[in-house]
Amino acid sequence: xxxxxxxxxxxxxxxxxxxxxxxxxxxxxxxxxxxxxxxxxxxxxxxxxxxxxxxxxxxxxxxxxxxxxxxxxxxxxxxxxxxxxxxxxxxxxxxxxxxxxxxxxxxxxxxxxxxxxxxxxxxxxxxxxxxxxxxxxxxxxxxxxxxxxxxxxxxxxxxxxxxxxxxxxxxxxxxxxxxxxxxxxxxxxxxxxxxxxxxxxxxxxxxxxxxxxxxxxxxxxxxxxxxxxxxxxxxxxxxxxxxxxxxxxxxxxxxxxxxxxxxxxxxxxxxxxxxxxxxxxxxxxxxxxxxxxxxxxxxxxxxxxxxxxxxxxxxxxxx
Ligand code: ADP
Ligand code: MG
Numbered sequence: 001x002x003x004x005x006x007x008x009x010x011x012x013x014x015x016x017x018x019x020x021x022x023x024x025x026x027x028x029x030x031x032x033x034x035x036x037x038x039x040x041x042x043x044x045x046x047x048x049x050x051x052x053x054x055x056x057x058x059x060x061x062x063x064x065x066x067x068x069x070x071x072x073x074x075x076x077x078x079x080x081x082x083x084x085x086x087x088x089x090x091x092x093x094x095x096x097x098x099x100x101x102x103x104x105x106x107x108x109x110x111x112x113x114x115x116x117x118x119x120x121x122x123x124x125x126x127x128x129x130x131x132x133x134x135x136x137x138x139x140x141x142x143x144x145x146x147x148x149x150x151x152x153x154x155x156x157x158x159x160x161x162x163x164x165x166x167x168x169x170x171x172x173x174x175x176x177x178x179x180x181x182x183x184x185x186x187x188x189x190x191x192x193x194x195x196x197x198x199x200x201x202x203x204x205x206x207x208x209x210x211x212x213x214x215x216x217x218x219x220x221x222x223x224x225x226x227x228x229x230x231x232x233x234x235x236x237x238x239x240x241x242x243x244x245x246x247x248x249x250x251x252x253x254x255x256x257x258x259x260x261x262x263x264x265x266x267x268x269x270x271x272x273x274x275x276x277x278x279x280x281x282x283x284x285x286x287x288x289x290x291x292x293x294x295x296x297x298x299x300x301x302x303x304x305x306x307x308x309x310x311x312x313x314x315x316x317x318x319x
Contacts, residue, residue: 003097005123012104013088016118017111023085023119032119034085040137043081047071048089051128056171061099063190064130065106070194071213072134073114074264077199078211080144081136083114088121089131103130106191114196144202144209146226149269153207155231155291156278158195158265160241161216162253163188165260170247177247184243192264198283199266205277206268215259217306219267221299227269233258233291235304254304269293 003011014027024033036042049068051057069086076083088107092100111118116134167189169175170182177185195211202209210223217233224231235254244253266287270278278287 003095003100005095008095008097008100009123012100013118013121013123016104016108017086018115018117020084020115020117023117026117026119027121032085032087034119034135036137039140041140041143043076043079043136043138043143044133045072045075045079046131046133047075048129048131057128059171060190061102062106065103065108066110066191068130068132069107069110069116069134070192070264072132073110073116073194073196074192074211074213076134076136077194077196077264078144078209078266079136079138080142080199080203080206080209081138082200083116083134083136083196085119085135086111086116087119087133089133090121090123091126091129092123093125093128114194138203142203144199144206144268146208146210146223149208149223149227149229149293150271151229151293151295153269153271153293154275154289155220155233155267155269155293156206156287157212157216157239157267157290158198158285158287159263160239160244160257161212161263161265162238162244162257162260163241164192164262164264165189165256166244166247168260168262169256175247177243181243181246184241185247189262192262193285194264195266195283195285198281198285198287201281201283202266202268205274205281206270209266209268212263212265212267214261216263216267217258217299217301223267223269224293224297224299227293228297230294230296230298230300231291232294233299233301235301237288237290239286239288239290251304255306258301258304258306
């Protein structure tokens, strides 16, 4: 049974996410009102997930709701920001209430876990897509940027990159795996865990940071370009998950870890003097040293053969 726009908003998007005292006015007026803490800067990110581009059109609605927020949480994590308020722009082909209920449940659960309030949004008819604008805060001057990496510093990555890309390949029938590995890898694509706590703990520790969402090599290339440096990676140091290694051999697993998108991991740099501190961060995910920053531009990889165009990262309008 189709449901009307206003009923839909009231039922599924009012009072969603965490309750926050600093959200003075949420869903229901013309715009939301928030009170940022004194001495802080606002950090703003916006990302869209569109059917057919970022997820298969028949992906579970709960996953779409989760990922619409997760990709933005990952961007704020990469800035070392504390996420707070979200706006949701939802475009729906029809008023399919069951789909919206699942979508809202996925977004709500992740928002609560990270203390994010859904402050407002817009709902329209159109091709299936969800855009989230997420706002958070950092102490003034404390944000992590892409541009601070210096030659001689270590390159680190969190978690086990490549898993989400393998999950998508499984979903699309381009890869096969045993049931247990399959479940785990699918989960890493459908319900990725953004590294918010890690980002907060890296403030004042990492010299530069970016989230890995378009492929590790491409994103490292962006960090290096912003910092005016290059990087040298050792593929043998890549933290490959046992599930990924099982689903594909080392070369294919390393290629996925280096080039596949959709991971919500953090890639960052830090002076060698901070190694033990980083290993002890206790942010719910471990970090691995995978290379070093060098003075000359460009990113090189030792220890594996890669496709020639591997380093570019995902480009919506690329050929
Ligand atoms: P207006 O016509 O003034 O833009 P809307 O009818 O678009 O108002 O929205 C009414 C209220 O519902 C606003 O507070 C808006 O922020 C909120 N809202 C609309 N769609 C969503 C959504 N998908 N998620 C969260 N809040 C929404
Ligand atoms: Mg509106």
